[in-house]
Amino acid sequence: MLLESGGAMIRLAVVSGKGGTGKTVITGAIAHVSTCSKVMVDCDVDAANLELILNPKVIERQEFAGMDTALIDQAACTACGICAGACRFDAIKTNGTSFVVCSDHCEGCGVCRYLCPSYAISMRRRVCGEIFYSQTHFGNLVHARLTPGAANSGLLVGIIKKIALERNSDCDLLLVDGPPGIGCPLISTVTGMDAILAVTEPSISGLHDLERLIRVCHPLSADIAVVINKYDLNIPGSDSIRVFCQNAGIPVVGQIPYDESVMDAVRKGRLVTEYDSPAAQAIHSLWDEILSTFGVRAFAG
């Protein structure tokens, strides 16, 4: 139980591969049931939901600037079209007489500026989100809102994790609510973690996505464990997940039943563990099991 007694900070990410398996509810409940000092990060910057159940008080906010974007000075442009021909992202559009940059497509590489014979292109800073630093009952929370439709989510994830670590280095636990998927934001989330809790559900897509997630996380040095949410909706499906985990050498540290009280709590903006219910009891057992599993393995190192 090193986690409860202090020492070096432990970094735990709650991820899932498939979306909607219950990452955020479980992360919020862990924030509630764990007694150590902690800082939380919501790395699902596309659709951040932890704030809906942790009731954060925002104490600081800052702009997030992603990659620069190209801008064409129409007065200097001779409409030669070299930029449009060289752009690999189809970001430069023309109506035949003038050229403009479509900022949704521009990835900020700077090739157009380099090639422009009339020096008509400059690179401009682009704000594509906002970062919030907040207080909750359980510790500080760093969260963000990516401008809907914007790129650079992986970059934003890296920044908010860094802010959380730098400002809360004395905490025992860094608790991260991860994004769905296995791409850029997920890889940015799990990089540098000590432990990864994968939340899955008993469906063929749940298992398929878990397998891909595990293969992405495996090369990392983090220890991995699995929790099966809504396990009773498909008992044979839950058994298949157990078999997969056993073969992969990954511990299953909990199973949570389908329980309507979970969404009742969310509707009130509360945490599931603030009430007594089968799901709440299962999450208490889950946390005990996480402590004993990772306590000996990752958390002891």
Place this chain on the structure above:
Amino acid sequence: MPSKHFSRVNSGNSDLPFSYVPETSDNIDDTLIMKVTVASGKGGTGKSMVAANLAWALSETSPVTLVDCDVEEPNLHLFFPQDPIEREEVTVPVPSIDLDRCTFCGDCAGFCAYGALLVTKDRVLFFPDLCHSCGGCSLICLAGAIKETQRSIGTLTLRHISDRLHIVTGTLQEGDVLATKVIREAKRIAERPGWIVYDASPGTSCPVVETLQGSDLCLLVTESTPFGLHDLELAYSVTSYMGIPSGVVINLSDGRDKETRAFCEEKEIPVFATIPFDRWIAHVQGVGDLISRRDSFWKDRFIALGMACCSRVEEL
């Protein structure tokens, strides 16, 4: 069924690498297409379930191509037992450095906006995961030491489900990050007459925007929870910013949809369908089947959903 208001297929499809052409009956104008993206913001609301059932039901009478654009976690193929009939790699150009020519000047690393190159006094390190394949390094190298080679980042597969239903799946290679490139390629090879149903990834960032590009309509699948509503609002802001009309499907409904409906009413987004939370539906999904395949009641409901999409596009 598709009307003259729907966007026309670009001519010259014959040079596409995938060779199938869906069978079309005489009464369907095979130059017309209807493109619908199924998106959600929040994960797990049932996008793939809606996309797969919609495609299955519509393929009863029309040619349909179902495109899995959730390339990080593609799932649509799990609902259909057929093996792929064609497979193709998605590659991107990346730099290859000729150390005999390299002068270690460091200009390439200085130019790279993504930090994918690092030049020391006698070495050049390349980090392929950070490279966006812009081609800048090979352009800028005065010594001519940088050529481009192709690197695989994912695969495209084609499944033939019936004469009227095909599935294109884009799969991002595990550990790779260029999801948008795989999505773009999957959409390119899926460009066919008839219905095209795109299943988007969760979220609101670049992969969703890439999927939505060129769609006639977006079906926003939500659930009656505060998380579902919050993320519906975000997803709607993407579709409205892109100027794509939308309609809502409330899935996993427990009847407490008042706030979701109030939001839709305020934004004038039609609610096309409400699907209850039901253990039978969860079970059918869980074993990889489709409710529209199991039960004609649901097939009719999904055909009606398709018709609602058509009417909405015509009306606008």
